[in-house]
Amino acid sequence: MKKLACLLLAGIISVSMLAGCGSEEKAAQNSSASQSTAPQTAAQTSDNTPVTVKFANWGMSEAATKPVFEQIAESYKALHPNTTIEYVGIPYGDIKQQTFVMAASGNAPDIIQTHTAWFSTYATSDIVEPLDDLLGKEYIDDIIDSYKADYTYNGKLMGIPWAPSPYVLYYNKEIFKKAGLDPEAPPKTYDEMLDMARTISKVKADDGNKIYGFGEATDKLPINGLVALRNIYSFNGSVYDKDSKVNVNTPEVIETLKFYQTISNEGLSPAGAKLKDLRNLFSIGQLGMYMDGYYGKAVFRNLSGKGEAYDKVWGVALVPVNKTGKSVSIGEAHGLVISKDSKVKTQAADILKYITSKEMITQYHKSNDVLSARKSLSADPDLNDSDFARICVEQLNSYIQPLPANNPGMEQGYLEIATALQRVTVGKEEPAKVAQDLDAKLKGLLK
Structure with missing residues (x-):
């Protein structure tokens, strides 16, 4: 019944072309991580069992963001040689519909990139996992309150904001x-x-x-x-x-x-x-x-x-x-969710923390001007490196009202x-x- 419900929902989902995304190139290449050196910011995995975490996103389908995604995978692989991030590139306008279909067929990616405007469709479905226990109180308390509210449903954090943007x-x-x-x-x-x-x-x-x-x-x-x-x-x-x-x-x-x-x-x-x-x-x-x-x-x-x-x-x-x-x-944001059917939720949660760490957000900011939804990074000089960035950060931290529940x-x-x-x-x-x-x-x- 769950799969039937997902298929029915996927069939009626309208494909929306939303703000904040660059070119929608049709090429959607799968990319496995290779080794590189990077600062350690995520916990090392003690288990040596090879793990593959599938990450569905539109970032690999867009020229402006593909290099950042490749760097994330390579850096994480250097810290966790036994863990491979396998990207599933899906064009921006198709990702919601396709990931619901994938979930209905028992082939859901472990991590899915989403967007505030249609996050409610994920949050209120049965295909994503609550993140409170996976991420822990310290991490969750560090999310800017308005964005935490936007990614919460029935008192549970159902996703995390990534690359937040105030208007x-x-x-x-x-x-x-x-x-x-x-x-x-x-x-x-x-x-x-x-x-x-x-x-x-x-x-x-x-x-x-x-x-x-x-x-x-x-x-x-x-x-x-x-x-x-x-x-x-x-x-x-x-x-x-x-x-x-x-x-x-x-x-x-x-x-x-x-x-x-x-x-x-x-x-x-x-x-x-x-x-x-x-x-x-x-x-x-x-x-x-x-x-x-x-x-x-x-x-x-x-x-x-x-x-x-x-x-x-x-x-x-x-x-x-x-x-x-x-x-x-x-505010709106590119968000990240973890599939309920994922068999590697612990590793997926660690990747979410790594992607939103200071090191990775700083790299993303330098190439694409993204900001952070973490309170601890709001005043970081690396994210306030121009008048443009400072105005965006001021709007983000001081003058954002949460969206409806x-x-x-x-x-x-x-x-x-x-x-x-x-x-x-x-x-x-x-x-x-x-x-x-x-x-x-x-x-x-x-x-």
Whole structure:
């Protein structure tokens, strides 16, 4: 029955193309670790029995992250000669569906890379193992509280956050100059941000193309519903009320929907945009401001065609203050889970600790700007090595609000929120009516 349930779930899982990931190359090569020298940060395994730990991920399928994954396997092999990490490379958009199918057929990988936006589907299933006993209290207490909450279900830690990313404000300094704005003075409040967006939208690019003032992703994808929580929280709203009951038919959520409708009606933001559309527009000088994770830096370098030189064009700032009186953001993260059917859970847990150790996170940061979700590393100089990194770390440590509690219907709930955004932006529907309908939808899903 368990396998049948997994197959049925895998069959209805929607494949979502989410934020924060680079190219989706179709090549998915399996790679076994080779020996190398590396600092010892994980416990040595005393048992000399050969062990293979299968690790399903999309990192091996992407050129930007493949070298890091190879280094992790090689370094771990040097410390644990009897343990081999065998990568199962699966493209980003396919990994959730494929790993559920693998679990249903009795061939689940030992470790699976996942993402916050669809982590609830794993956490509430029966294919992943709770990690409290495997990782221990000391390690778990070191996870930043908001991220620990995001990866918990029914009081148990069901995964760990890896490569966490807060949403921060990116702004184009050259566009600011063109619009007569101070390129070193990004907006500090939502009102200032809207005023600047209106000013920016009055100018055009050198080639005559339109420049949008401020972009929000509103395409019908679960990730866009998740990202919209940043605005809902900023308007002092929530998905649940003080009694932990679903309630989005509130003045705060209605005001959030009006905000989306305003930036759409005034032409400040491109209609029906995906996050990748906003990144592209920002990289080619047709978007003044938008909010994204730490990975924006690498994306801009690539899409602009200017490499590191493009770093001089843009700046980064904390999310502007809105109704709460402080900067409010959400975090997302690439996550790691251990399969319930794994026969090598102890070794898999040790690999999770190694991957999130200072040495490995520092290497990953140097190549891909990733951050750490561990409290003990938040002030580490190696992870605060630029103004860009320091802004991201400040947002991460001080101004992140947890996502709604994991629920079997949460991923579909995010899709319903994204649908509501489309209704007010593309459909031009009345925000109050949309909030009422969304409330009914979420109450049916989040039981």
